[in-house]
Structure formats: C-alpha cells, structure tokens
Amino acid sequence: MRFAIARDSLLPRIALAVALSLLCAAALIALSGHNPFTAFAAMLDGAAGSPHQFGVALNKSTPYLLAGSGVALCFRAGVINIGAEGQIAVGGAGAAATALAWPIDSPLPAILLALAGGAVAGSAWAAVAASIHLARHVHEVLVTLLLNFVAVLLVQQALAGPLGEFGAGFLQSPKMPAPVWLPRAIPGLDAHPGFILGVVLAAGLSFLLWRTRFGFSLRVAGASRPAALYAGFSVARITWGVMLLSGALAGLAGGIEVLGVQRRLIEGFSLGFGFKAVTVALLGALEPLAVVPAALFVGLLEAGSLSMQRQVGVPSSMVAVIEGLTMLFVLAATVRRRTA
Amino acid sequence: MVPLLEMRGIVRTFGAVRANDGIDLDVAAGRIVGLLGENGSGKSTLMKLLFGMLPPDSGTIIFKGRELSGHRPAEAMLAGLAMIHQHFMLIEAMSVVDNVMLGWPAAGKLLRRAAVANQIRGASARFGLDLDPDAKVANLPLGRRQRVEILKAILRGADLLILDEPTSNLAPAEVAGLLTILRRLREEGRGIVFITHKLPEVLDVCDEVVVLRAGRVAGRAPVAGVSRAALAEMMVGRDTTHAHSPDPRPPGAVRLAVRGLRGPGLAGVEFDLHAGEILGVAGVDGNGQIELADTLAGLRRGEGSIVLNGQEIARASVAARMQAGLAYLPADRAQTSLVRAMTIAENFGLRDHAGFLLHPAARTAHAKELMTAYDVRAPGPQTVAARLSGGNAQKIVVGRELDRAPSVVIAHQAAWGLDPGATRFVLDRVVDLRNRGAAVLYISSELEEVLAIGDRVAVLSGGRFAGILSRDKIDLGQIGLWMAGQA
Numbered sequence: 018m019r020f021a022i023a024r025d026s027l028l029p030r031i032a033l034a035v036a037l038s039l040l041c042a043a044a045l046i047a048l049s050g051h052n053p054f055t056a057f058a059a060m061l062d063g064a065a066g067s068p069h070q071f072g073v074a075l076n077k078s079t080p081y082l083l084a085g086s087g088v089a090l091c092f093r094a095g096v097i098n099i100g101a102e103g104q105i106a107v108g109g110a111g112a113a114a115t116a117l118a119w120p121i122d123s124p125l126p127a128i129l130l131a132l133a134g135g136a137v138a139g140s141a142w143a144a145v146a147a148s149i150h151l152a153r154h155v156h157e158v159l160v161t162l163l164l165n166f167v168a169v170l171l172v173q174q175a176l177a178g179p180l181g182e183f184g185a186g187f188l189q190s191p192k193m194p195a196p197v198w199l200p201r202a203i204p205g206l207d208a209h210p211g212f213i214l215g216v217v218l219a220a221g222l223s224f225l226l227w228r229t230r231f232g233f234s235l236r237v238a239g240a241s242r243p244a245a246l247y248a249g250f251s252v253a254r255i256t257w258g259v260m261l262l263s264g265a266l267a268g269l270a271g272g273i274e275v276l277g278v279q280r281r282l283i284e285g286f287s288l289g290f291g292f293k294a295v296t297v298a299l300l301g302a303l304e305p306l307a308v309v310p311a312a313l314f315v316g317l318l319e320a321g322s323l324s325m326q327r328q329v330g331v332p333s334s335m336v337a338v339i340e341g342l343t344m345l346f347v348l349a350a351t352v353r354r355r356t357a
Numbered sequence: 358m359v360p361l362l363e364m365r366g367i368v369r370t371f372g373a374v375r376a377n378d379g380i381d382l383d384v385a386a387g388r389i390v391g392l393l394g395e396n397g398s399g400k401s402t403l404m405k406l407l408f409g410m411l412p413p414d415s416g417t418i419i420f421k422g423r424e425l426s427g428h429r430p431a432e433a434m435l436a437g438l439a440m441i442h443q444h445f446m447l448i449e450a451m452s453v454v455d456n457v458m459l460g461w462p463a464a465g466k467l468l469r470r471a472a473v474a475n476q477i478r479g480a481s482a483r484f485g486l487d488l489d490p491d492a493k494v495a496n497l498p499l500g501r502r503q504r505v506e507i508l509k510a511i512l513r514g515a516d517l518l519i520l521d522e523p524t525s526n527l528a529p530a531e532v533a534g535l536l537t538i539l540r541r542l543r544e545e546g547r548g549i550v551f552i553t554h555k556l557p558e559v560l561d562v563c564d565e566v567v568v569l570r571a572g573r574v575a576g577r578a579p580v581a582g583v584s585r586a587a588l589a590e591m592m593v594g595r596d597t598t599h600a601h602s603p604d605p606r607p608p609g610a611v612r613l614a615v616r617g618l619r620g621p622g623l624a625g626v627e628f629d630l631h632a633g634e635i636l637g638v639a640g641v642d643g644n645g646q647i648e649l650a651d652t653l654a655g656l657r658r659g660e661g662s663i664v665l666n667g668q669e670i671a672r673a674s675v676a677a678r679m680q681a682g683l684a685y686l687p688a689d690r691a692q693t694s695l696v697r698a699m700t701i702a703e704n705f706g707l708r709d710h711a712g713f714l715l716h717p718a719a720r721t722a723h724a725k726e727l728m729t730a731y732d733v734r735a736p737g738p739q740t741v742a743a744r745l746s747g748g749n750a751q752k753i754v755v756g757r758e759l760d761r762a763p764s765v766v767i768a769h770q771a772a773w774g775l776d777p778g779a780t781r782f783v784l785d786r787v788v789d790l791r792n793r794g795a796a797v798l799y800i801s802s803e804l805e806e807v808l809a810i811g812d813r814v815a816v817l818s819g820g821r822f823a824g825i826l827s828r829d830k831i832d833l834g835q836i837g838l839w840m841a842g843q844a
Contacts, residue, residue, distance in 0.1 A: 228715050236699070237707065243693040246656050247685070248707045249676030 027302045027351060034346035035300075035314070042339040046331055056329045060336075063324020064317040070324075072207030076278055078316025080105060080290045082215035083270035085297035085312055086222050086305040087263030093226060093303050094235035094259045095242065100146050100161030101267040102291025103168030104139040108268025109275040110172045111138020113190050113282035114180060116197040127196040132272045139268015140261045142168055147260040151253050165291065176284055188284035199277035209277035215312070218266065222305035235259060267291065296344045302351060315340060360419075361386045361517055361548040362407075367416035369402055373776065376402040377413070378572035384517060384548040389539060391563035391580070392552045393592055395641070395804060395840075398569040400552050404519055408440050409433045421516065439510030440519045445502050449495040453477065453488055453505055457512060473512075480511050484541050485534075500531030507538060517548040524558055525643065536562045554641045556585050556841040568592055589837025593804055609633045612796035613653075613665055613765045620659030622648035624820035630765065630796040635787065636825075637811020638800040641840055645820035646800050647688060650769040653798070654678060654685035656693075666764060676710055684763035686754055688770035694754045695742050701728065702738035704753050731756035732782060748779030755783055759790055766790060769800045784810055804836070818842055 043053035065071045084101040091098035115134025121127035146164050150157045175181075176188040199209035226232040238245040238255045245252055271287055279286050297315055301308030322336035364382040368375070377399045384390050394400045405411045407418060409428040418425045420436055428436070447456050454474045458464035464473055474490035481488045486504045494502060503523060510518050520539075524532045539549055539562055551563055559566050560580055567577045568591040576591040609632030618626040622645045630636050640646065652659040655675040663671040665681050673681070687693045695704050702717075702724035724738035731752045735745055742750055751771070758766065768787060772780040788810065791797050800817070801807050807814055808831065815825040816839035823839035826832065 228717070230710070230713055230715060233703070233706075233715055237696055240696045240698045241692045243656075243689065244696045244707070246675065247654075247687060247693045249674065249679060249710060 028307075030350040031300065031302060031347055034350040035343055038339060038342035038346045041342050042335065045338065046335065049331065051329055051331050056325050056331045056335075059328040060318070060321030060325040062321070062328070064321030066324075068205050069207045070320060072201070072203065074313070074316045074320035075203070075206065075208040075212040076316075077319050078312040079209075079211035079215055079277075080270035080274055080287065081294050081297040081315050082212065082219065082308060082312035083273070084263075084267040084291055084294035085301065086215070086219045086308045087266035088294050088298040089301060089303040089305055089308055090222055090226065090235070091259045091263045092298060093239045094255050095239035096256050096259055097158045098143070098146075098161050098260060098263055099158055099295060100143060100164055100291070101263070101270075101294045102287070102289070103161075103165035104142045104264045104267035105271040105274070105287040105290050105294075106165075106172045107142040107168045108135040108139035108271030109282055109287060110175055110180065110271070111135045111268060112272030112275050113193065114138075114175075116193050116276070117180070117190065120194050120196075122196055124196045124198075124200070127194070128199065128276065131193075131197045131276055132269060135272025135275070136265040136268045139266070139271060140264040143260045143264025143267070144257075147257055151256060157256075169285075172282070173284055176282065180282060182281075190282035192281050193276060197276050198280055199273065209273065211273040211277055214269075214273075216309055219305040219309055222262075226305065231255075231258060267294070270294075293340070296340065299351070300343065300347050314343075359386070359422075360384065361421060363417075363419040364403070364407065365417045365419075367403060367406060367418070368414045369406055369411065370414055375572045377406065377416075380416075380569070380572070380574055382567060382574075384550060386516070386548050387543055387546045388564045389543055389549040389551055389562055391559040391566040392550055392569065393554070393556075393559060393566055393588065394569035394575075395554075395592060395802070397571075397803065399572040400569055401521070402572075403569070404440065404521065404550070404552065407433070408438060408519070434513065434515075437514060437516040438519070439513065439515035439517070441503065441506045441510065441521065441523060443522045443525060445499075445506055447494050447502055447505060449493075451494060452490065453492050453494065453497075453508075454490040456494055456505055457490075457509055461509075461513060463513075476512055477508060480508055484511065484538055486538065498531070500527050500534060503527070503531075503535065504538070507542075511542075515547070517550070518542065519550045519552070521552045522554070523551070524553065524555060532558070554841055556588055556838070559588065560585065585838065585841075586834045589834050589841060593833050593837045593840070609794065609796075613663070613798070615653070615664075616662040618649070618652060618659050618661035618663065620648060620652060620657065620661075622820050623652060623659055625661075626817075626821055628815065628822060628825065630798055632764070632794050632796050633791060634812045635791050635797040635799050635810055637807035637814045638798060638817050638822075639804050639807040639814055639836060639840065640802065640817035642802045644817050646769060646802070646817060648820070649817065650685070650687065650767050650798075650800055653767050654683065654687070656687075679708060679761075682764035684758035684761060684766045686758055686766070686768040686771045688773065690747070690750060690754065695750055697743035698741065700739045700741055701733065701735055701745075701753060704742050705738075705757050707757065727753075727756040727760060730760070731786075748775045748782075751775060751779065751783060755786055759786055762793075762795075763790075764795055766795055766797045767800070768797060770802070771799070772806060773801070773803075780806075804840075816840055 046053040046056045063070055064074045084105055088098055088101055112131045112135030116131040119130060121130060146160045149155055149160045173188060176190060180190045182189055182191045201207055202210040234250040235255045237248055237250060238252050242252060274287060275282050293315060297308060297311045301311035318336045318339060322333035325331050326333040360383045362384040364380065367377050367380045369377040380403055392400050406413045409430050409432060425436065454470060454477060457477060458468055458473055477488060477490040486508055488501065488504055488508060494505065523535060527535065542549060553559060563580050565579045566588065568575045611629045612632050613630040616627050626649055648657060651657040653663060655673060655678045661671060662669060665683060668681060670678050670681060696707065702721050705724045705727050706720050721738045728738065733749050733752045735749060772783045775783065787797055799807065799810055813825055813827045814831060816823045816836055818839055819842065
C-alpha cells in the first residue's frame with residue numbers, strides 16, 4: 018500500500034473537503050432535530066469562547082500535532098506507520114517512569130529529563146516495529162498496527178505492577194512530583210507550552226523534509242523505491258530514520274500529556290490519539306507545517322464538543338462523526354491511485 | 358486449400374511509428390505457421406489486432422469466411438480464436454477444472470463440475486495432455502500450466518490457436534511435449550500461429566514461416582527447403598546503414614573487466630570494455646539485459662568479478678560505484694531513473710550525495726545550465742518531470758549521468774521510444790563521450806541501433822554473451838543465429 022498525494026492545488030482541495038464535512042455534519046444535526054447554526058456556535062464558544070477554553074483546545078491539539086507531524090514524515094517516505102497509538106502510550110509511561118525514578122527538585126532539568134525519557138521510550142517502541150519490518154519483511158502497517166495493542170497492554174501491566182499507585186481503585190501511577198508538572202506557560206491562556214514546542218518541531222521537520230539531503234532521500238523513497246535504489250539511497254536507513262524520529266515525537270506527545278494534563282499516568286490516557294494523528298497528518302497533506310492547523314482544527318472540535326452537548330443537546334459524539342467525515346472527504350480529495 | 362484466416366493489408370500506427378505497415382497473413386486449417394521477428398517487428402501488435410485487443414487503422418480480417426471488424430476479445434473467442442499468452446492467465450489457487458470453467462458459458466450457471474472434469478479427461482487422453490482435473494494449478498510445473506491453457510482453447514472449440522512465445526519458459530523436455538501436442542492439434546485440422554524467436558523450433562514443427570521486420574513482411578516461405586541462415590538473415594535484414602562510422606583507433610586501457618557474472622537471469626557474462634570504445638549488446642529482450650545492467654550498476658547483487666578502473670566493485674554500493682566513475686542509464690524511466698512527481702531540478706540532482714543541506718538556488722542554476730546543454734525543452738527547472746515528453750525526460754537522465762564525465766557508461770534502451778530527433782541527440786552524446794575516452798556498454802534490443810553505434814557487437818543470449826564481433830567482422834547471419842539461441 019502506497020499513498021500518492023495529488024500535489025497540485027492541495028490547499029483548496031482540503032478546504033473544500035473540510036467545508037463539505039461540516040455541511041454534512043450540519044445536515045445530520047438538522048436531521049436530529051437541532052439547529053446546526055446554534056450547535057456550531059455553541060461548539061465555537063466552547064472551543065475558543067474564553068482564554069481558558071482556547072487553552073484547553075491547544076492542549077488537546079498538542080498530541081495530534083506532535084505525533085501527526087511524525088506520521089506525516091513517515092508517510093512521505095512511503096513508510097505507513099500506524100504505530101503512533103502505541104508509541105504515545107509507551108512514551109507516556111517512559112516519561113512517568115523517568116520522573117518517578119529520578120526525582121529532581123528544580124523544574125527545568127526535571128521536565129527535560131522526563132520528556133527525554135518519553136521520547137526515548139517512544140523511539141524504542143518504534144525501533145521494535147522497524148526492526149521486525151526490515152529484518153523479517155513484514156509489512157509495516159501490520160507490524161506497527163499490531164504493536165499498538167501490545168504497547169497498551171504493556172503500559173497496563175506496568176500500572177498493575179511497578180508504576181502503579183498502591184491502593185488506588187484504578188490503574189494509575191502516583192501523582193507526578195510537582196517539579197515535572199508542565200507550567201501554564203502561554204501568557205493569558207490556560208495552556209502548557211506543548212503546542213508551541215509542537216510548532217517549533219513541525220517547522221524543524223519541514224526544514225528537514227525540504228532543505229536537507231535526508232529529506233530529499235526520503236521523498237525520493239516515498240515517490241519510487243526503485244528510484245531511491247538507483248539514486249544510491251539506503252531505504253533501510255531512511256526507514257530507520259523516519260521511524261525513530263516519529264517514535265520520538267509520539268513518545269514526546271505521550272510525555273507531555275502525562276506531565277502537562279493528567280499529571281499522572283492513567284490507564285487509557287491516550288486512547289485513540291495515535292489513530293487520530295494519522296487523520297491529522299493526512300488532513301495536513303503530509304506537510305509538517307500544515308499539520309499545525311489540522312491539529313488545531315481537531316483540537317478545537319473536541320474542546321467544543323462538550324459545550325455543544327451542554328448548550329444545545331447535540332451529543333458530543335457528533336464530533337467523532339465530523340472527524341470521520343473530514344477524513345473521508347480529505348482522502349477522497351487528495352489521494353489518487355499511483356498508477357495514474 | 359481454403360484459408361481459415363486471411364489478414365489483408367493490416368496497418369496500425371502508434372503516433373509516428375508504423376507498427377504494422379500493410380501486413381498480409383494467411384493460415385490454412387491443419388497448418389502451423391511460424392511468425393518470426395525481432396522485438397518491435399510488429400508480431401504482438403498483429404496478434405492484438407487479430408484478437409480484437411486493438412483496432413487496426415485499416416485492413417481486413419476474414420476468419421472462417423466471415424469478416425471480423427470492431428470485435429472484442431470475447432467475440433474473437435466465441436468466433437473460434439484462442440490466444441495463449443507467454444504469461445499464463447490462470448488462477449493458481451484453483452484447480453484445473455475450476456480454471457477451465459472460469460468464464461466459460463458452457464460450464465453452466467450451476468457449475469457442472471463432474472461433467473467438465475470428464476471432458477477434461479477425454480481431451481487430455483486424446484491430445485496427450487496428461488492433466489488431472491483436480492490438480493491445483495499452483496502445484497503444476499510451467500509446462501503443465503501451459504497445457505491447461507491449451508486445454509481451455511480445445512474445449513472452447515477454438516479453430517485457430519495463437520501461441521505467443523510458448524517455449525520461452527519451458528524446459529527442453531517440456532518443449533518436446535508441447536510440439537507433440539501441436540502436431541496432434543494440426544492433425545485434427547486446427548490452425549496454429551506459433552510466435553517465436555527460436556529458429557530450431559520453427560524448422561521442427563512449422564509448415565510455413567512468415568518473417569516480420571519493422572512492421573512489414575520481410576519474407577515468407579514453406580519450411581521445407583529453407584535454411585537457418587536464410588531465416589536468420591530475413592529476421593535481421595541486410596542493409597544496415599552505419600550511422601556513426603567508427604574511429605579505427607587502437608583500443609585503450611581496460612576500463613571495465615567482468616568475469617563470471619552470475620545471478621538470477623545471468624549465466625556467466627564475461628567481457629572487457631576499453632577506454633574509447635562502445636560495446637554494443639544486442640539480443641532478444643528477456644535474455645538477461647536488465648539483470649546485466651542492474652548488476653553492473655549495483656542495483657542487484659550477483660556473483661562474479663566486476664573490476665572498474667582496476668578496482669573490484671562487485672560488492673560496492675550503488676553510490677560507491679558512482680563515485681568510482683560509473684554512470685547508468687536504466688531502461689526503466691517511469692520508476693527508476695526519474696521521479697516523475699519531482700521537478701526537473703530535483704531530478705538532475707537525484708544522484709547527488711555531497712553535503713547535508715540542499716542548496717535550492719544553486720541546484721536551480723545548475724539545472725538551468727544542464728537544460729541548455731542537453732536541450733531539455735520545458736518552461737523551467739521547477740517544471741514537474743511528469744509533464745515532459747519521453748525525449749525531454751530522457752535528456753534529463755542523459756544530462757545528469759554524462760555531465761559527471763564518467764569513465765564508464767552503462768546504457769540500456771537509452772533511445773527506446775524516443776522520436777528520431779531525440780534518438781539522434783542521445784546517440785550523439787554517447788558517441789561524444791566515447792570520443793573523449795569513456796567506455797560505453799550500449800545495451801539495446803534494437804539491432805540496427807546496436808550495429809550503428811557499436812565499435813564491437815556482443816549478443817546476449819540466455820544470460821551470457823553468445824559471442825562478440827568487432828565491427829569489421831560483422832556477420833549478420835551469425836548475429837541472427839546467436840540471437841535465436843544457436844551458439
């Protein structure tokens with residue numbers, strides 16, 4: 018399975034896809050007996066009606082942005098990595114374990130160490146998938162997808178054992194030590210700095226993709242494997258590179274969620290994040306910088322979903338429908354068959 | 358004898374190429390007609406027109422006294438034509454009887470498995486096919502699979518069977534079995550068109566032979582009384598104009614020495630390539646051309662020794678071989694030598710490895726120079742390669758590879774499919790480079806092209822060089838025999 022993206026006039030296509038999905042959602046809301054305009058207004062109010070709400074939306078966008086830009090890089094290289102889900106979970110566990118095992122009193126080093134622990138754990142989990150894929154020639158979709166389930170169970174196992182909080186009625190770790198809590202660092206907003214970090218990293222990935230030899234080689238590999246071989250690029254090296262990078266980003270996303278939102282490791286804290294990151298990567302046309310607005314769009318939808326339910330009575334699961342529709346429309350608008 | 362099939366004045370063009378240029382072909386019932394010709398001589402096109410896979414530009418086809426025109430393959434089959442392709446159209450996971458019933462209306466809406474299996478046993482005994490209806494196709498050797506195709510044709514009541522290079526995938530014993538089956542079909546009064554490059558089989562089984570060259574009938578003769586040499590000459594033609602007169606200069610130092618090169622498709626290639634020489638490699642496609650070119654360039658692994666400028670490179674990476682002065686123009690431009698989704702500038706830089714950062718401005722400027730030097734006609738360096746014509750696209754590859762002033766060039770089908778102007782341009786560049794002292798291995802299935810450009814000519818057959826002739830000793834008869842698999 019390879020994706021080829023129709024590059025000409027991508028942005029208008031995606032804008033059209035988003036508009037169509039909102040139109041369909043409006044029709045569904047109307048069918049359920051509510052006014053779509055009030056529902057969307059309530060959603061917008063809940064997502065960006067106050068600095069606090071907008072901060073929540075930014076926080077919700079952060080894991081999609083980080084993991085999604087990594088997934089975009091993999092897809093560009095023709096490596097269909099569906100493993101962000103597991104890499105985020107393992108990354109969260111890695112960050113929590115690091116913070117609990119090596120408590121440091123001053124915040125900055127403590128946070129950096131814990132996040133590094135998350136990134137390394139995510140990367141290591143991606144390395145498992147990469148090595149199985151490259152050594153045994155198992156299709157990467159299969160390996161990354163199946164390892165997600167293993168990862169989630171491993172994190173559960175850790176919470177039931179060494180990482181778990183004794184006596185808690187739920188599978189969760191003890192509260193993280195205060196120095197590793199991510200500060201509400203964005204002035205005026207109730208948000209941790211994760212989104213800012215995500216934007217910086219996405220810019221870095223974009224530079225890597227378009228302005229470095231490695232980025233060029235991975236784009237060649239994504240466009241045509243025989244051409245990469247002919248050009249003298251090692252597809253194995255490229256695969257390792259993008260898998261480790263995207264694993265680190267997903268691990269970072271898990272770490273930030275643990276340190277910045279939950280402040281402890283909770284079973285299922287990242288449920289669905291990694292799969293949604295794939296949606297976001299495609300919504301962002303596999304361009305790391307365009308993943309920023311794509312992640313923000315999904316974050317805003319989710320932040321607004323509860324207020325839509327409260328104020329208008331449209332079930333919050335309607336947001337999942339909108340996300341699904343957006344995904345379908347974006348795929349229909351951008352992905353074409355390779356043989357053309 | 359009343360002909361079963363009469364094709365008259367068949368013409369079919371593809372752009373400027375006249376693939377069939379007024380071909381007449383007759384097949385009588387109970388006769389086997391051999392259809393001979395090089396790659397691109399028009400055999401496959403003629404058969405596709407007959408079978409309704411393509412419409413002819415002009416000409417008539419009369420089959421069993423009825424004119425066929427505007428027909429589709431399904432109608433051709435109903436009329437009593439059967440085509441047996443080189444690559445079998447069978448479903449490997451299914452049994453013989455399932456494959457026979459597949460797409461056969463007579464098998465009934467409710468499949469009459471047992472009845473069909475009985476028919477298979479009957480036909481199998483009658484023609485010596487030796488097929489078990491319940492055997493799974495995946496478990497059958499290639500020769501048996503071909504018999505399943507023949508069986509399908511027999512049961513569907515085909516009066517004329519077209520076999521496209523039926524022996525190319527068979528072991529010698531299987532070939533003998535096939536020829537026996539064909540003789541039985543002939544005894545029953547069916548007509549057969551036997552497409553092949555191989556002279557011995559033609560002489561063995563055919564009643565008459567028609568030779569195509571460049572879209573025309575170059576000769577036809579009853580097989581009795583025709584010699585191999587005469588057939589070989591008909592196939593390759595006589596009057597080859599040598600476009601590039603050779604420089605009779607003494608050969609330079611050995612640039613590339615290949616010994617015992619083996620691997621899938623290669624059976625021990627050996628040659629020396631000298632500075633200032635073009636070694637043309639002729640041969641029918643599928644005799645190891647791609648394997649040889651890819652193995653020399655490092656895209657495939659093979660056993661044996663490849664010494665480039667005194668340095669053993671058989672284990673070296675693609676990039677290391679490039680560094681050592683090897684340039685490669687692969688046959689596959691759609692996927693390998695060009696990235697169609699990328700720009701002209703990116704394609705010129707496809708094989709650059711120096712430096713961590715890309716320098717888009719410098720890359721664009723360099724691409725502009727190369728576009729001028731190599732006559733790439735496009736709006737600019739940022740034009741996407743997919744928008745270019747075949748000739749302009751190939752000029753990018755030629756520019757990228759030859760501009761590095763390589764000491765050895767491997768060119769495979771370098772002028773394939775190009776218009777005459779672009780062909781001339783590519784060949785001239787290759788000859789220029791030779792004149793400046795490079796060594797060139799020029800592999801092509803166009804014999805005329807190889808003869809025109811080669812200082813020496815080798816023939817690749819069955820994964821090895823059947824022989825090498827220097828230009829002053831060119832013997833077309835000998836080349837034809839080598840190409841036809843006669844050592």
